[in-house]
Every structure is written in C-alpha cells, then in structure tokens.
Amino acid sequence: MNGYERRKQKKIEQIYSVSFQLFSKFGFQKVSVNKIAHKAKVSPATIYNYFGTKEQLYTDMLMNWMDKQLEQYERILDSELSFPEKTKEIMLLEAQNLKILSDEFPKVPSSELGGLVQMMESYNEQKAMPFFAKFVAIGKQEGYIHRDQTDEVTMLYFTMYKNELGRYWKEADQDHKTRSMDQLMQLFFYGLVGRVEK
Template identity: 80%
Template sequence: MNGFERRKQKKTEQIYSVSFQLFSQHGFQKVSVNEIAHKAKVSPATIYNYFGTKEQLYSDMLMNWMDKQLEQYGNILDSGLSFPEKTKEIMLSEAKNLKILSDEFQKDPSSEVSGLMQMMERYNEQKVLPFFMKFVATGKQEGYIHKDQTEELTMMYFTMFKNEMGRYLESSNQEHATRSIDQWVELFFYGLRRN
C-alpha cells in the first residue's frame, strides 16, 4: 500500500468513526455530510468523492462496523480457548453488539437508506453464514456439537440463546449476570440435564 492509499484509508476510518458516532446519537436524517466532514476533519467534497451520497456512507459505515465485529469473532474462534469459552466470548460480544445496534440506531433507517435491508441479507449470506459454518464445524470437530446436527438448526439454537442471554444481561444486575454466564454456557451445551 502506497502513501496515498494509506492516507485515504486513514481518512475513510476517521469518516466511519465519526459517522457511527453521529448517526447513532442523532439518527440518519438529523446528521449532515457537512457535520460529519467537520468532525472528521475532512472536506465535504472528500466524503462525496469517497462515498457519493450520505446514504452510501451510512451503508458502507455499517458494513465496515459489522466487518470489524465479525473479524473479532473470527479471532476468538481461532484462539486457543476451549470451544465453550469461544462460544461464551462470541455470545457475549454478539449480545453487546445487538444492544449497541438497538440502542444507538433506534430509528430504523431502512426506509431512508435505499437497499439497506437487501444489503444486510447479502451480508448475512456472504459473511455471517460462512463464519457460522466454521463455528459449527469447529464445535463438531471438538465434540461439543453432535456430528449429525444440521447447521440451520444449530444456528437457530445459537441465535435464540444469544438473544435471550442479551435480554437477561440487559435486565439484571450486571455483577450477578456476569457470574451466571458460565451457567448459560453450560445450559447451551448440555441442557437442563447432563448425563
């Protein structure tokens, strides 16, 4: 990567960071390109040159944030932790990220940002699903997920569990909730009864 590309990448990351902060605080409609440019210390022309429109900036910023979260999950999955520990870390991170998205982006911009829902569906198919397949394969290889269990059902189970864990963490005493995470992971793998 040459100097120009490095500077462009740095500016793009600045714009993403500021955009995420402003969009999450004020919503899509109330944030202007000029405001983003001012806080990111770039010109509005730079934003238009890089992204074309505010809608494209929003979409790209959101995809960039999701890529970073997925990269973090991949690092956890590739770590030396046991599979239950990997699962716990991924579930906690995902519950936290869902809370960020629901709290920070309360107003649904899908009606304002053309094609956002389709882009999210494509993202899930192209990036989230392959990650989850790797997760399931790792669990099967290490003997924590039954080898005959389908990926579809495992994904549904994981999602259900993660969503409920997120609600539980949000509504209960944080110290108590943190102490009971290991019980959540135990329930995830072994159910109510363990032989």
C-alpha cells in the same frame, strides 16, 4: 499500499468512526454530511467523492463496523480458548452488538435506505454464514455439537439463546451476570439434564 492510498484509507476510517458516533447518537436524519466532515476534519467534497451520498456512507459505515465485529469473532474462534469459552465470548459480543444496533441506532425510514436490507442479507449470506459454518464444524470436531445436527438448526438454537442472553444481560446487575454466566453456558451446551456420562 502507497502513501496516497494509506492517507485515503486513514481518512475513510476517520469518516467511519465519526459517522458511527454521530449516527448512533443523533440518528440518520439529524446528521448532515457537513457535520460529519467538520468533526472528521475533511471537506464535505471528500465525503461525496468517497461515498457519493449520505445514504451510501451510512450503509458502508455499518458494513465496515460489521466487518470489524466479524474480525473479533474470527480472532476468538482461532484462539487457544476451549470451544465453550469461545462460544461464550462470541455470544456475549454478539448480544452486545445487537444491543448497540437496536438501542443506539434510531430507526431509519426504509424509504431513505432502501438498499440496506438487501446489503444486510447479502452480508449475512457471504460473510456471517461462512463464519458460523466454521464455528459449527469446530464444535462438531471437538464433540461439543452433535454431528447429526444441521447447521440450520444449530444456528437457530444459537440465535435464540444469544437473543435471550442479550435481554437478560440488559436487565441483570453486573455481579449477578458474572455469577450466572457459567451456569448459562452449561445450559447452552448440556441442557437441563446436564452432561450425560457414558
């Protein structure tokens, strides 16, 4: 990457960072390209040159944020942690990220971002699902996920558990959450019966 490309990438990252802050605080409709440009210390023309429209900037910014979250999940999955610890870390991050998306990003009228739903579905298919397939393969290989379980059912279980964990995480105090986490992960892997010794 030459100097020009590096400077351009740095500007884009700055625009993404500022956009995320402003959109999450004020919502899509109340944030102008001029406001983003001023705070990012670039010209409005620069934003229009890079993204074309405010709608495209919003979509690209969200995709960029999701890529960064997925990179964190990949680092956790590739780490030396045990599979249950990896699962716990990924599940907590995912619950936290869902909270950010639902609480901090006011609803955007679908008429203004018609392509966002399709982009999210495409992202899920092209990036999130392959990551989850890798997660399940490691879990099966290490004996934490039964080999006969399909990826589809495993993902459904993971998603249900993560969503409820996110709700619980919002409501419980920090001390209670910390004490309960190991028990919640035990339930996640072994259910109410617990580990059956052979």
